[in-house]
Amino acid sequence: METTPKTPHEDLHSEQGAQRGDRPDRASQPVIKVEDLAWLEFEKPDLDAAERFAHDFGFATAFRTGDELHLRGTLPGSQCLIIRKGPTSRFVAPAFRAADRADLDRLARASGGTVRDRRDAGGGAVLELHDPSGMPVRVVTGVERLPPLPRQEPLVLNFGRVLRTNAAQRPPRAPSRIERLGHVVLETPRFATTLDWYQRNLGLIVSDFLYFPGQRERGPTMAFIRCDRGGTPADHHTLAMHLGPSRQYVHSAYQVADLDAVATGGEYLKDRGYRRAWGIGRHIQGSQIFDYWRDPDSVMVEHFADGDMFDDTVEAGWAPMSASGLAQWGPSVTRDFLGATPSAHLIRDVVTALRADDNEFDVRRLIGLLKAASA
Template sequence: MDVPAAAARADADVHHGLHSELGALRGEHPGRARNQVIKVVELGWLEFVKPDLDRAERFARDFGFVVHERTPDRLTLRGTFSALPCLVIRRGRDARFAGTTFVAESVADVRRLAHWAGANVLPFGSGQAVQLTDPSGIPVRVVAGLDRPAALAERDPLELNLGTKPVRFNTPQRAPRAAAQVQRLGHIVLETTKFRRALEWYLEALGLIVSDFLYLDDLRDRGPTMAFMRCDLGSVPADHHTLAMHLGPRTGYVHSAYQVTDLDAVAAGGEHLAEQGYRRVWGIGRHIQGSQIFDYWRDPDRMMVEHYADGDLFDSSLEPGWAPMSAGGLAQWGPPVSRDFLGSTPGPGMVTALLKALGDKTNEIDKDTLTALAKAMAA
């Protein structure tokens, strides 16, 4: 074989055009750790603290969750799939995000992770857990051995007459105008001032792998500033991202996403939310990274949540795509992205966060980064 020709083929991006317009440059981040401690298999649930559980429950039902358990101080919500309940909300004075829980393949993996982290293994329901904190300071629990509730009844996806392959005859299409039925928790998006350290931690500790990287056009030499990470299930396809994380002047929750069965569920569920007086953040549209049909809303505590359908599934053979970060690069189609979604609405909180980030020399935020981020969000 001709060596230069073989080298040229090795350097080519075999996934060009598949899920990103660009491939990695020589020496850029590979998107996975060389030696993972464990490989988590899914995102289990998210935890929040909220002052009014009755109000939280009303929104949850309107959004399409099913109440799994309710006590005076705790609300647990689930979807229709046979999966762990996807939200746990505890009563507290101030509304806030309280952490993520991932699911390991086995209790042995939980113990291995605990040993690596120097943490204790704790009994947790029918299984075991280890409680950790990522480099951004966000609580992360990993569990295994938990019992799963049975699946619930839901409507089937609507059959569509597509081009030359119609499947529906003598049958009108009437999507129910009601709350969407959430099937499961799909992903969470986080912002952090310590992106690189947090990225390496999730790749090593939990064995996540990157589906797509975004970078700042003027600062590509500094590496990626956003990563869409999926579970490494080998030859089994996994959601394009279970965790997405980006560099920014604040640290914490950005939004979480919940799968529904089809586009009509996204659209009709959104109509139901609008009729109940809730505020749409952005949608309906289709993303680029992940390809999901999306619709974003604010709950009564201003937490952002997403209905989505038809997301990409990748097995472990795909390498990361690379693309520039920009507001215009968030969707294939849909309305213009809102300032609310971008988190760029001016206010005292934003100014305080910017000043705090600039004053902290242990993070990755400086004036050049903020300038590049502002340029990307205006693009």
């Protein structure tokens, strides 16, 4: 009996694939293809407090002045975070890494921007853009690569076969050592237009689409998006975006060595009085073991380990969005993680979005979001 061949997404990351008429998972001829996230930029009023939390979370300081703090992981490459002194705590921009100056020049011609030399630590060149939702976006190249630091080695585990004999397993309750920046998650009221921009200009590929329950015909409302490195695997998502009433940062994620690094690092953070937002568990889209925390300014950050890596042959999966569908195992998702705690700020953003004519967040989408959050 002849069987139907499996499509690339089956048994990988979703029970469903695309249907006829669904939006594509990639642009056919993008302007450039970025290689990775380079870093994220924030402002904070107290750099000393920011550095204390960063060290407790597992970063190392790469560069520090009275007005600027660069934080890095143990793997070679660029810094993970650039934090500048500012009047309030806020997310400023993601920075993506391009292959070379020619890519920046090509993107500048297509966007009408101007490439300039970076005067910041690490040098290189930068092109400053804005996506359709108004979020600043940097694209950089030629930035000095930081040398590796001593890393936290994964533990040797007696799973299935004995690899560790006459040696007890006693991982210390200490800060996890961040290895690298993994991804950033953003919310936008102009989801489809903004996703088109990242696919067309930066060459990003969607790994998974999510849609509001009962609204498949209206298209996706969340995308987990990876870099297109051809046959070289990339993180399941470098950028994730979802439709919502606000244009805002949601969280960012940083890789650590293994499950024990996630867990012992979390215990250390708990002992230091920091607030866990959700965890520990394992995601469905991306498969990461996760643990989410809030810094002293309530900015959400994630320790993760064991994430999926896809090359360019894997097509996008499709699944309904639901709170229960965020994890394979772990505690129930929290209102804190979902951003569902009622506040004057949230109510204002919802009302503003519903009144606006230039976005995709309407009453039916609001109902879908509420259903997804309670599913």
